[in-house]
Amino acid sequence: MKSQILVVDDEPVVLKALERFLTEQGCEVTPAENFDKAVKALEGGRIELALVDLKLGDRDGIELVQHIQKTSPQTACIIMTGHGSIDTAIDAIKAGAFHYVTKPFQFDDLLNLVQKSIEHQRAREENRQLKKQLNLKYGLENIVGVSDGIKSIFDLVDKVADTDSTVLLLGESGTGKELVAKAIHYNSRRSNRTLVPVNCAAIPEDLLESELFGHVKGAFTGAVVTRTGRFEMADGGTLFLDEIGDMSPKLQVKLLRVLQERRFEPVGSGRSVEVDVRIIAATNKNLEKAVKERTFREDLFYRLNVIPIRIPPLRERKTDIPLLIEHFLERFSRENGKKMPQVTPECMQMLSRYSWPGNVRELENAVERLVILKTDQIIAVKDLPEKFLHGGGKIFTSVNIPDHGISFKNVVNDFENELILKALEKTAWNKNKAATLLKLNRTTLVEKIKRRQLEKVILS
Ligand SMILES: Nc1ncnc2c1ncn2[C@@H]1O[C@H](COP(=O)(O)OP(=O)(O)OP(=O)(O)O)[C@@H](O)[C@H]1O
Ligand SMILES: [Mg+2]
Incomplete structure (x- = not known):
C-alpha cells in the first residue's frame, strides 16, 4: 500500500523538492503551500502522515499539528523547522507531532523518519481495528498487541x-x-x-x-x-x-x-x-x-x-512493545493527572531492543516510573535507566519482520546509530576514544554523528 503523505511548506522550492523526492520513493504526495490548502487536503481522511513546516506564512505549523490531532488523529505529523531550538521541538511534540527535523536535512534521514512514523501509525491503526473487532466479540480491551503471537492467543x-x-x-x-x-x-x-x-x-x-x-x-x-x-x-x-x-x-x-x-x-x-x-x-x-x-x-x-x-515472552513479540508503551503511558498519565508524554523515536528504538526479562510487568513498571519522574513532555534516551542502553547485552538482536514489511535501510541505520551511541556512552562522549573503540577514523565518526543528528539525541 502506497503511503499517503501531505507536505505543507510555504516555500515553493522546498515543497517541489520534497514532493519529487517522496514520490520517487513510492509515496503518494499531496503538496500544500498554506494552512488552508492543508486543511482541505486532510478532509478526505486518507493522509497517513503530514510533513509540516513550522512557518506557514502568517500561520504556525504547530497550529496545524493541533488541528490534525483534533480532526484527523489517524494522521501522524512531523514538524520541519529552520532553527532547531529545543523549545520548538518540545512545542511540536506537545502539540502531538511524532517528531521534528531541522532544516537543512539529509533526505535519507527524513525518509527514515517518515518510514518509522508510518510504520508506527499503521501498527496503531491495526491495533485499533483489531480491538474494534474484538470489542464486539469479547471486550478484550485490556490486552494490547498486534504481533502474530498475540493474535494467535486471541484466536485461542x-x-x-x-x-x-x-x-x-x-x-x-x-x-x-x-x-x-x-x-x-x-x-x-x-x-x-x-x-x-x-x-x-x-x-x-x-x-x-x-x-x-x-x-x-x-x-x-x-x-x-x-x-x-x-x-x-x-x-x-x-x-x-x-x-x-x-x-x-x-x-x-x-x-x-x-x-x-x-x-x-x-x-x-x-x-x-x-x-x-x-x-x-x-x-x-x-x-x-x-x-x-x-x-x-x-x-x-x-x-x-x-x-x-x-x-510468548515479550522479546519474541517486539512489535507489541511500542503499543504497550503507549498504552501504559496513556494509563499512568491519566491516573496521575499528567499530560501524556511522547517518546522520541530513538528512545522507542532502545526500549524495543531491550530484552525485557520481566516481560510486560517490567515494561509496565518502567513506564510508570518514567511518567512519575518526568516533568517535561518528551521522554528521551537520557531519561532511561542504564539497563536499557545496552539492549539486553546482545550485539545482534533478533529483528521481527512485520507483515507489511520493514525498511532494510532503517534497520541498518538504527543499528549503526546504536553502535555509535553505545561507543559514546562507554567513553563518556569522548569522540576520539569512541572512534578507536569502533575502529573508525575520528572524522568518519564525527561526520556520522553530525549527519545522523546524534548530537541531538545526546543533548535532548
Ligand atoms: N498484552 C498485554 N496488554 C496489556 N497489559 C498486559 C499485557 N500482558 C500483560 N499485561 C499486564 O502486565 C502485568 C502482568 O500480567 P499478568 O499478571 O497477567 O502476568 P502473569 O503471566 O500472570 O505473571 P506471573 O507469572 O508473574 O504471575 C499486568 O499488570 C497485566 O495487566
Ligand atoms: Mg500471574
Whole structure:
C-alpha cells in the first residue's frame, strides 16, 4: 500500500523538492503551500502522515499539528523547522507531532523518519481495528498487541472461551497469564458467575487443602468455623489455579481426584460435594521438565494440559512493545493527572531492543516510573535507566519482520546509530576514544554523528 503523505511548506522550492523526492520513493504526495490548502487536503481522511513546516506564512505549523490531532488523529505529523531550538521541538511534540527535523536535512534521514512514523501509525491503526473487532466479540480491551503471537492467543481465547475445557496457561513471569485467564472467563458462558483465583504458591501447604476444599468446624485446631472452599465458591464459574507448578505432591494427588470425579470432601467432613467448575491453571514453570524430574505428577499434567496456551515472552513479540508503551503511558498519565508524554523515536528504538526479562510487568513498571519522574513532555534516551542502553547485552538482536514489511535501510541505520551511541556512552562522549573503540577514523565518526543528528539525541 502506497503511503499517503501531505507536505505543507510555504516555500515553493522546498515543497517541489520534497514532493519529487517522496514520490520517487513510492509515496503518494499531496503538496500544500498554506494552512488552508492543508486543511482541505486532510478532509478526505486518507493522509497517513503530514510533513509540516513550522512557518506557514502568517500561520504556525504547530497550529496545524493541533488541528490534525483534533480532526484527523489517524494522521501522524512531523514538524520541519529552520532553527532547531529545543523549545520548538518540545512545542511540536506537545502539540502531538511524532517528531521534528531541522532544516537543512539529509533526505535519507527524513525518509527514515517518515518510514518509522508510518510504520508506527499503521501498527496503531491495526491495533485499533483489531480491538474494534474484538470489542464486539469479547471486550478484550485490556490486552494490547498486534504481533502474530498475540493474535494467535486471541484466536485461542475465542475458540476455547465458550467450552468447558481445562486450559493450561504457560509463559514466563509477567507475560499476561492472569490477563488471559480473565479474558477466557469473561468471554465464556460462565461470565455471570465468579472467577475464583487461588495462588497455589502463596498459600502455605497445610492451609491450601482447606483453602481449596473448605473445612468443617473443629476439623483441626483453629478451625473454629465451617469454611467454604474455593472449589465450592467457583461452582458454576471458573477456578483459576495460579502457579500450579508450585503445588505440593500431596495436594497434587487430591486435586487430581477432584478433577477426575468433579466431587470432593471438605476437610473433616464425611459429606461429599459435587461442583461444576471450569479449571484454568497457570504456571511459569516448565511442567514437562517437572514431570521428568518427578516433582509434578504426570497424570495431573495430562489432566490439566487439555488446551495448552503458551504466551510468548515479550522479546519474541517486539512489535507489541511500542503499543504497550503507549498504552501504559496513556494509563499512568491519566491516573496521575499528567499530560501524556511522547517518546522520541530513538528512545522507542532502545526500549524495543531491550530484552525485557520481566516481560510486560517490567515494561509496565518502567513506564510508570518514567511518567512519575518526568516533568517535561518528551521522554528521551537520557531519561532511561542504564539497563536499557545496552539492549539486553546482545550485539545482534533478533529483528521481527512485520507483515507489511520493514525498511532494510532503517534497520541498518538504527543499528549503526546504536553502535555509535553505545561507543559514546562507554567513553563518556569522548569522540576520539569512541572512534578507536569502533575502529573508525575520528572524522568518519564525527561526520556520522553530525549527519545522523546524534548530537541531538545526546543533548535532548
Ligand atoms: N498484552 C498485554 N496488554 C496489556 N497489559 C498486559 C499485557 N500482558 C500483560 N499485561 C499486564 O502486565 C502485568 C502482568 O500480567 P499478568 O499478571 O497477567 O502476568 P502473569 O503471566 O500472570 O505473571 P506471573 O507469572 O508473574 O504471575 C499486568 O499488570 C497485566 O495487566
Ligand atoms: Mg500471574
